[in-house]
Amino acid sequence: MKLFSSAKLKKSVQLILLAGVAGFLATGCQTYQQQNKTISNWQRGNLPGAVADAKNLADKNANNKDAIIWRLEQGAVLRAAGQYADSNQAFDQAQEKIDDYAQKAKVRIGQEAGALLSNQANLAYEGRSYDGIMLNTYKALNYLALGETDKARPEFIRAYQRQQDAVEANKKRIEQTQEAAEKSKDKEPIEKAQSNQKLQSQLSSATANLDGVKVYADYVNPFTVYLDGLYFMANAADASDLERAHKSFERVTAFVPDNDYVKQDIAAADDLIQGKPLLPVTYVLFETGCAPERGQVRVDIPIIVSKVSYVGAAFPTLKLQGNYTPSLTVVANGTNAATAPVASVDGIVALDFKNELPVIITKTIVSTVTKAVAAYAINDAARQSGGNNVGLGNNLAGLFTQIATATYQIAVNIADERTWTTLPKEFQVARVPTPTDRKIDLTTPDGVKTSVTISDGTVNVVYVKSINIGTPLLVSQFKLK
DSSP, X not given: OOOSOHHHHHHHHHHHHHHHHHHHHHTTOOOHHHHOOHHHHHHTXXXXXXXXXXXXXXXXXXXXXXXXXXXXXXXXXXXHTTOHHHHHHHHHHHHHHHHHHHHOHHHHHHHHHHHTTSOGGGSOOOOOHHHHHHHHHHHHHHHHHTTOHHHHHHHHHHHHHHHHHHHHHHHHHHHHHHHHHHHOTTHHHHHHHHTOHHHHHHHHHHTGGGTTOOOOSTTOOHHHHHHHHHHHHHTOSSHHHHHHHHHHHHHHHHHOTTOHHHHHHHHHHHHHHTTOOOOOEEEEEEEXXXXXXXXXXXXXXXXXXXXXXXXXXXXXXXXXXXOOOOOOEEEXXXXXXXXEEEEXXXXXXXXXXXXXXXXXXXXXXXXXXXXXXXXXXXXXXXHHTTTTOOOHHHHHHHHHXXXXXXXXXXXXXXXXXXXXXXXXXXXXXXXXXXXXXXXXXXXXXXXXXXXXXXXXXSEEEEEEEESSTTSOOEEEEEEOO
């Protein structure tokens, strides 16, 4: 007995193969954290291993959607290893692509359409606002470490401009996403999903860990602003530079009002404005810990399309990192000075995450609805391909197609976990008169001690990095004047 015609069999087979290939390709979707081999060496303090891993991943992804994030990771790792020129080369490659994406809206539109049948992790990573700000900040610090002081100036100016541009860029991003959802042909099920109380409750629970994190004014990085003040105070070309330094320090006090070192800097800038000389001073800049990582939470979207085997979505979460050295004690001229916070990267990243989350939720829901509708269409076509026949072949064809489409949806149901993981958790500062013997000791709360001989200079900076408790302190220095 003939189960069904060869034409119908061919059509069913094609549908099964199409869904099967899609499912197979999707199984290769790994989250960013699964791909990030650099971070394990980084968190153990194995810099040579981290440098090698970062180079491999950055080169491997140099021309794809993840090029920017891997170059940012590479730039930070190379900087920590003291390879400042190579670090700036990596940052330059990231900056070129960030700026290119900012100028090419058409690229984003095309990729957004493709992501509707996949996930947000398949979009090109264009760089978040704080990425660009820290990129230029680190480039400036690299130039200072290389003794190329003049090249740091445009980097600080660019970092300031990025902070100004970020607020308007985020506003436009939200407006464009909402407009796209309004114009979607699946507007009704999208709105149903968005208004579901269970979904909103699950998403609120997933971000509850951020409620106590201190955040700053939109997209401001106080560490960058503080460095701006130091640079223009020590390298003032005219009175306007000194005024800029004064204003930068004043801005920082609004974020960290209890930091007495910044208040001393305001007084020093005022003295310079009045024609008084800058007394010899040494700054200890301390970056400690690791920035937040992104994870994901899987949430069932309310059933919005009938006869679809799987309707779900993955949303990103932000995971704060512990295991960090909380402060340094600086011993100079027999007196102790503890480093004080200037900027919390946790707060900077958390605010950006919260601002971005409405866009992520809307895009993810739109994508989930689109995939569900497409899955229903494939399954329905498979069922109809057998006509009125109810033979085993048609039943299997429909079953296999449903399995394949469900497998595809599950496989691509991953959140975008890409985030710059090699940034620190916090930036701190201490400010001491330069000792007459030009020697200081740095001590951690767990008893690790490092002695430093200050180089000749009026304004010296000792830069200290601690990745985790138990990893060696990475110490370097440069002169601002």
